[in-house]
Amino acid sequence: MTGDKAAAWIGANEGDAIGRLVDWLRIPSVSTDPAYKDDVRRAGQWAADHLRASGFDVEIRETGDPDGSGHPIVLATSEGSPEYEGPHVLFYGHYDVQPPDPVDLWRSPPFEPVIETDEHGRERIVARGACDDKGQVHGFLEAMRAWKETGGPVAGGMKITVLLEGEEESGSVNLERFVAQNKDTLGACDVCLISDTGMLGPGRPAITYGVRGLAYTELVLHASDQDLHSGAWGGKVPNPITELTKVLAQLWDADRRVTIPGFYDTVLPIEPAEREAWAKLGVDVADSLKSIGFGPEADVGETGYAFIEREWARPTAEINGIVGGYTGHGAKTVIPDHATAKVSFRLVADQDPETITESFFAWVRERTPAGCRWELIDHGGGHPATVGTDSPPLRAVRDALAKAAGTEPALIKTGGSIPIAGLLKRELGMDTIFAGFGLENDRVHSPNEKFDLDCWRLGARTHAMIPEALAAVRVSRS
Amino acid sequence: MTGDKAAAWIGANEGDAIGRLVDWLRIPSVSTDPAYKDDVRRAGQWAADHLRASGFDVEIRETGDPDGSGHPIVLATSEGSPEYEGPHVLFYGHYDVQPPDPVDLWRSPPFEPVIETDEHGRERIVARGACDDKGQVHGFLEAMRAWKETGGPVAGGMKITVLLEGEEESGSVNLERFVAQNKDTLGACDVCLISDTGMLGPGRPAITYGVRGLAYTELVLHASDQDLHSGAWGGKVPNPITELTKVLAQLWDADRRVTIPGFYDTVLPIEPAEREAWAKLGVDVADSLKSIGFGPEADVGETGYAFIEREWARPTAEINGIVGGYTGHGAKTVIPDHATAKVSFRLVADQDPETITESFFAWVRERTPAGCRWELIDHGGGHPATVGTDSPPLRAVRDALAKAAGTEPALIKTGGSIPIAGLLKRELGMDTIFAGFGLENDRVHSPNEKFDLDCWRLGARTHAMIPEALAAVRVSRS
Numbered sequence: 017m018t019g020d021k022a023a024a025w026i027g028a029n030e031g032d033a034i035g036r037l038v039d040w041l042r043i044p045s046v047s048t049d050p051a052y053k054d055d056v057r058r059a060g061q062w063a064a065d066h067l068r069a070s071g072f073d074v075e076i077r078e079t080g081d082p083d084g085s086g087h088p089i090v091l092a093t094s095e096g097s098p099e100y101e102g103p104h105v106l107f108y109g110h111y112d113v114q115p116p117d118p119v120d121l122w123r124s125p126p127f128e129p130v131i132e133t134d135e136h137g138r139e140r141i142v143a144r145g146a147c148d149d150k151g152q153v154h155g156f157l158e159a160m161r162a163w164k165e166t167g168g169p170v171a172g173g174m175k176i177t178v179l180l181e182g183e184e185e186s187g188s189v190n191l192e193r194f195v196a197q198n199k200d201t202l203g204a205c206d207v208c209l210i211s212d213t214g215m216l217g218p219g220r221p222a223i224t225y226g227v228r229g230l231a232y233t234e235l236v237l238h239a240s241d242q243d244l245h246s247g248a249w250g251g252k253v254p255n256p257i258t259e260l261t262k263v264l265a266q267l268w269d270a271d272r273r274v275t276i277p278g279f280y281d282t283v284l285p286i287e288p289a290e291r292e293a294w295a296k297l298g299v300d301v302a303d304s305l306k307s308i309g310f311g312p313e314a315d316v317g318e319t320g321y322a323f324i325e326r327e328w329a330r331p332t333a334e335i336n337g338i339v340g341g342y343t344g345h346g347a348k349t350v351i352p353d354h355a356t357a358k359v360s361f362r363l364v365a366d367q368d369p370e371t372i373t374e375s376f377f378a379w380v381r382e383r384t385p386a387g388c389r390w391e392l393i394d395h396g397g398g399h400p401a402t403v404g405t406d407s408p409p410l411r412a413v414r415d416a417l418a419k420a421a422g423t424e425p426a427l428i429k430t431g432g433s434i435p436i437a438g439l440l441k442r443e444l445g446m447d448t449i450f451a452g453f454g455l456e457n458d459r460v461h462s463p464n465e466k467f468d469l470d471c472w473r474l475g476a477r478t479h480a481m482i483p484e485a486l487a488a489v490r491v492s493r494s
Numbered sequence: 495m496t497g498d499k500a501a502a503w504i505g506a507n508e509g510d511a512i513g514r515l516v517d518w519l520r521i522p523s524v525s526t527d528p529a530y531k532d533d534v535r536r537a538g539q540w541a542a543d544h545l546r547a548s549g550f551d552v553e554i555r556e557t558g559d560p561d562g563s564g565h566p567i568v569l570a571t572s573e574g575s576p577e578y579e580g581p582h583v584l585f586y587g588h589y590d591v592q593p594p595d596p597v598d599l600w601r602s603p604p605f606e607p608v609i610e611t612d613e614h615g616r617e618r619i620v621a622r623g624a625c626d627d628k629g630q631v632h633g634f635l636e637a638m639r640a641w642k643e644t645g646g647p648v649a650g651g652m653k654i655t656v657l658l659e660g661e662e663e664s665g666s667v668n669l670e671r672f673v674a675q676n677k678d679t680l681g682a683c684d685v686c687l688i689s690d691t692g693m694l695g696p697g698r699p700a701i702t703y704g705v706r707g708l709a710y711t712e713l714v715l716h717a718s719d720q721d722l723h724s725g726a727w728g729g730k731v732p733n734p735i736t737e738l739t740k741v742l743a744q745l746w747d748a749d750r751r752v753t754i755p756g757f758y759d760t761v762l763p764i765e766p767a768e769r770e771a772w773a774k775l776g777v778d779v780a781d782s783l784k785s786i787g788f789g790p791e792a793d794v795g796e797t798g799y800a801f802i803e804r805e806w807a808r809p810t811a812e813i814n815g816i817v818g819g820y821t822g823h824g825a826k827t828v829i830p831d832h833a834t835a836k837v838s839f840r841l842v843a844d845q846d847p848e849t850i851t852e853s854f855f856a857w858v859r860e861r862t863p864a865g866c867r868w869e870l871i872d873h874g875g876g877h878p879a880t881v882g883t884d885s886p887p888l889r890a891v892r893d894a895l896a897k898a899a900g901t902e903p904a905l906i907k908t909g910g911s912i913p914i915a916g917l918l919k920r921e922l923g924m925d926t927i928f929a930g931f932g933l934e935n936d937r938v939h940s941p942n943e944k945f946d947l948d949c950w951r952l953g954a955r956t957h958a959m960i961p962e963a964l965a966a967v968r969v970s971r972s
Contacts, residue, residue: 048824115826118721187825214726228725232825241787243596243940247706247910248692250840251795251810253788257835258746258813265743268736309719309831310731314865317729332729335736336828341815342836346526347665347710347873348593349838349911350814350939353787357735358820360827362728387783387792395825432725433827461828462721 087182096175110184155475172483187396213452399438565660574653633953650961665874691930707841876913
């Protein structure tokens with residue numbers, strides 16, 4: 017089998033491959049901050065060059081029409097070998113990263129990758145994007161390179177379209193339009209494959225069959241037209257921090273359920289069989305909490321649901337940021353003129369992000385404090401998505417992963433969001449299979465993000481095996 | 495009368511005097527931020543030089559023993575003319591200022607004073623500290639200079655001790671010890687005089703007979719030991735912003751009364767006669783609210799108390815600052831490891847700031863969210879203070895002000911805090927008279943702080959008149 021050859025090549029040339037990943041991670045492709053616009057483009061160009069070297073036809077497509085104000089999408093295709101009768105695969109990944117803030121908590125600069133060995137002797141690469149998602153996408157890229165270098169057909173003969181986005185970490189604001197405008201190209205694909213999720217633990221590979229959706233908002237509460245002295249004005253007029261706090265605190269009831277009317281109306285219940293299967297996975301709650309510095313008493317969330325159920329099957333509301341007034345050193349007796357909060361919702365099937373944002377804004381407006389006014393900002397989001405665990409492409413990918421890992425992968429869900437999965441299902445009826453290699457302690461979105469080299473290895477090997485596994489799958493096209 | 499001569503000299507030499515004020519305002523004496531430590535000292539030195547030039551004996555006293563880590567106190571004395579039989583006056587002021595943040599909202603740089611003319615043709619000086627308190631203290635300094643320049647006795651013959659502090663805007667943390675260590679010197683004074691309060695409006699001078707106290711705290715709520723991805727962790731573990739918000743929102747009941755047990759136990763009720771007198775002052779609530787951009791619907795506060803009563807006679811709790819998570823541009827789906835709030839209380843007689851802070855911290859500890867821990871910081875504060883409106887020194891100062899203004903001053907209170915007043919009353923049994931010249935729209939503690947030149951003129955003239963008015967007052971010493 018040439019998949020084995022490709023995998024062997026990866027093992028033999030690992031040093032060079034990791035060197036290439038380091039180069040990619042050095043580019044600070046922070047998509048949410050306009051200051052990094054050129055860097056985001058450079059990171060996309062880097063991936064395009066890599067795919068071209070592996071034999072793909074590659075285009076860089078501007079987004080944010082008509083002015084091209086968005087970050088570009090890298091679109092690469094390979095027609096597949098004549099004998100390939102498997103599904104046309106859409107591989108999706110993103111080359112942008114989260115902001116590195118707070119930068120002072122990094123042990124090494126976020127865009128100067130270092131290879132470390134942890135206390136268990138495991139090697140890992142530390143950098144922003146090491147796992148999410150450059151490190152994971154890079155495993156796929158190196159598998160494609162390996163097929164080329166070992167004389168195999170491009171992409172192992174698969175019929176494949178690769179879509180690498182530069183706005184996943186800033187709400188994928190231009191993706192929906194891109195998909196709508198490229199329905200012919202993308203609609204020709206049969207199944208989407210994404211490597212942006214995690215395993216159950218070291219040595220415990222998994223296929224993810226569901227992701228949560230996201231609705232991300234920002235509230236600014238305006239009060240007076242100037243900052244006020246709290247001596248002259250305290251107790252006389254509304255303080256926007258106080259008022260914002262009082263509104264936000266109403267967002268959860270005593271059972272930590274979200275109080276927005278209709279919020280749970282379209283939430284699908286957990287099936288008893290699913291609940292049972294999850295319980296058998298043996299997730300160690302205390303161990304998981306310990307990994308982030310919590311004791312067992314921090315196992316708090318919506319009443320009536322277990323730890324893993326709250327992540328995989330229940331929606332949640334979170335305040336991701338809040339700021340108002342004086343936040344410097346010492347004391348300043350100010351009542352500020354405004355206060356701001358970023359509030360996001362993780363959603364589960366069949367919640368709709370736009371509906372949730374609208375209901376939240378209506379809920380907020382009903383609670384407008386006397387004398388104040390809201391500025392409500394919609395930062396976008398994405399739909400939740402799930403795929404049946406008996407789908408033939410999912411089983412094929414699971415087989416490839418089993419072969420690469422030497423052990424049977426678990427079937428899990430994740431609380432994270434990958435907006436394109438919901439979008440593809442809704443717009444094109446396409447299912448997504450998530451074969452990801454991250455670990456819970458990878459600190460994605462946090463200082464000192466890392467990716468274990470063992471995880472990188474498994475990802476690259478699995479992607480080398482996938483073309484042959486999928487070649488055996490027959491899809492019925494309408 | 496030589497007070498008239500001094501006042502005339504002030505009028506004739508106003509340009510030079512304002513030039514000196516500009517020089518003083520250029521020194522960024524922000525006491526709460528260690529970065530400005532040298533500037534604070536320079537501002538104190540500037541005042542010391544001015545007083546020395548007016549004939550005072552001046553010392554610069556270090557604070558923060560034993561290491562001198564505090565900001566210095568300027569102590570100046572004049573023994574008075576042999577024939578002076580009035581009270582020994584303690585003049586208190588402060589030469590430090592609030593931080594200029596948010597700096598980008600200033601129309602001109604905060605430490606580059608400009609003279610503007612407003613839409614009513616009134617001239618004003620714009621700078622941090624223009625009113626609070628350099629501009630006000632400067633009126634006193636120029637009155638002292640005027641007595642000297644017109645050949646009168648030092649300080650108009652008054653027996654006087656001048657104490658200028660450099661830590662008023664950062665909680666006066668070293669003042670209590672200084673007063674305790676200098677009980678002999680300060681205890682020899684009969685009455686304290688302070689120019690750090692306001693008038694009822696333009697052309698409506700006032701004597702203030704009460705100030706609120708202050709207790710200033712900071713709460714840090716710690717949760718996980720790292721920032722978390724809200725996809726992987728949202729709904730599973732405590733979010734410190736959410737939890738902090740839920741705790742803070744409990745600080746007020748539906749009547750906007752503070753819910754800390756015992757908070758109101760020592761609050762003196764408003765006397766019916768006082769309530770009646772205040773109602774007759776003709777404070778225009780709608781106009782006052784309009785001056786800071788509010789409509790009349792922003793007249794919100796503790797149920798059962800009028801606008802001015804809430805400032806002058808009722809305590810309040812305010813969140814002066816809050817911060818947690820991502821506060822930059824766009825979206826970041828983080829659950830941070832901690833969140834912080836600055837919470838202060840304005841207090842009225844006979845509330846004790848230390849007791850209030852202790853009860854607040856106990857209240858906070860009782861509400862510790864599961865899995866989280868508090869870091870509680872006490873930034874100090876000060877006692878409330880009031881003086882009887884029939885006190886002979888108060889009436890003398892009122893007469894001097896009436897003469898300088900050509901109109902009878904009102905008797906008012908203020909919601910602001912001047913920690914030394916409560917301290918002097920408690921430690922030395924000394925009353926304080928507040929003759930201040932600020933206006934409600936001076937934007938003290940805010941961007942574009944200003945002081946009307948008419949207010950400065952009235953302050954300087956009044957201080958020129960005070961020595962002769964007080965000379966006629968006989969105090970009985972124990």
